[in-house]
Amino acid sequence: xxxxxxxxxxxxFAELYDYVVPYRERQDVSFFxxxxxxxxxxVLEVGCGSGRVLIPTARAGIEITGLDLSADMLAVCRERxxxxxxxxxxxxxxxxxxxxxxxLPERFRLATLPFRPFQHLTTVEDQLACLGCIQRHLVEGGxxxxxxxxxxxxxxxxxxxxxxxxxxPEFTMPxxxxxxxxxxxxxxxxxxxxxxxxxxYYVTHADGKQERLVQAFPMRYLxxxxxxxxxxxxxxxxxxxxxxxxxxxxxxxxxxxxxxxARKR
Ligand SMILES: C[S@@+](CC[C@H](N)C(=O)[O-])C[C@H]1O[C@@H](n2cnc3c(N)ncnc32)[C@H](O)[C@@H]1O
Numbered sequence: 170x171x172x173x174x175x176x177x178x179x180x181x182f183a184e185l186y187d188y189v190v191p192y193r194e195r196q197d198v199s200f201f202x203x204x205x206x207x208x209x210x211x212v213l214e215v216g217c218g219s220g221r222v223l224i225p226t227a228r229a230g231i232e233i234t235g236l237d238l239s240a241d242m243l244a245v246c247r248e249r250x251x252x253x254x255x256x257x258x259x260x261x262x263x264x265x266x267x268x269x270x271x272x273l274p275e276r277f278r279l280a281t282l283p284f285r286p287f288q289h290l291t292t293v294e295d296q297l298a299c300l301g302c303i304q305r306h307l308v309e310g311g312x313x314x315x316x317x318x319x320x321x322x323x324x325x326x327x328x329x330x331x332x333x334x335x336x337x338p339e340f341t342m343p344x345x346x347x348x349x350x351x352x353x354x355x356x357x358x359x360x361x362x363x364x365x366x367x368x369x370y371y372v373t374h375a376d377g378k379q380e381r382l383v384q385a386f387p388m389r390y391l392x393x394x395x396x397x398x399x400x401x402x403x404x405x406x407x408x409x410x411x412x413x414x415x416x417x418x419x420x421x422x423x424x425x426x427x428x429x430x431a432r433k434r
């Protein structure tokens with residue numbers, strides 16, 4: 170996809186993103202801020218979205234470039250940045266680029282992909298293109314943190330396709346809209362490890378008008394050793410594998426996350 174073709178998977182949903190309760194309450198921000206501080210910056214956040222992690226990182230004194238393909242998510246991030254002090258704003262550069270094909274002038278000590286942007290890539294070709302781009306943008310000895318979910322075996326054998334799951338509390342937007350979000354898997358391509366996911370937003374406006382918005386996208390699931398092999402093919406050596414943002418080692422929690430810290434070889 171070129172930048173002129175509008176990438177719109179996040180189109181109508183960008184403004185809702187920061188209010189979704191499980192996103193708002195995700196316990197990963199301090200992990201990424203600490204990693205950025207340890208690296209010392211500059212940091213590249215690939216798939217930075219609305220700045221959920223990027224803005225706290227800049228507040229911590231780190232120079233950070235946020236890369237995202239979605240003009241709408243970047244617009245939310247820019248708007249949020251306007252409320253930050255000038256010195257925080259001055260540490261941030263936002264670029265609208267595809268994580269599979271980008272060329273920036275700067276080289277980074279750390280690249281991060283918080284909250285699974287990598288799983289939007291559905292082919293090995295795209296995954297390697299992305300990791301290759303990241304590798305070329307790191308200084309010698311620079312690191313990448315690849316953050317993906319650990320596929321849960323029990324969930325993969327379930328065939329609850331089309332069933333809307335409602336586990337999240339309602340949230341309220343600043344303009345008074347009340348939103349209930351549900352999610353479902355419409356189908357699974359087992360051969361290619363892809364879940365076709367829908368996030369469904371039931372919106373009730375202040376005047377009582379109701380809307381049902383559907384964000385549909387494919388998500389690839391990756392297994393532990395597959396991700397390790399991909400990182401190795403792209404020129405990285407895995408140093409750490411965590412199952413949680415509290416740095417629990419892989420295996421300590423199930424399913425937990427797959428959080429790889431890998432060093433450029
Ligand atoms: C789940 S959000 C994560 C945002 C942010 N990192 C966070 O932790 O909140 C995934 C992001 O990846 C972006 N994305 C998806 N495909 C992309 C691509 N090919 N290149 C760049 N960004 C992409 C989306 O626009 C979205 O902002």
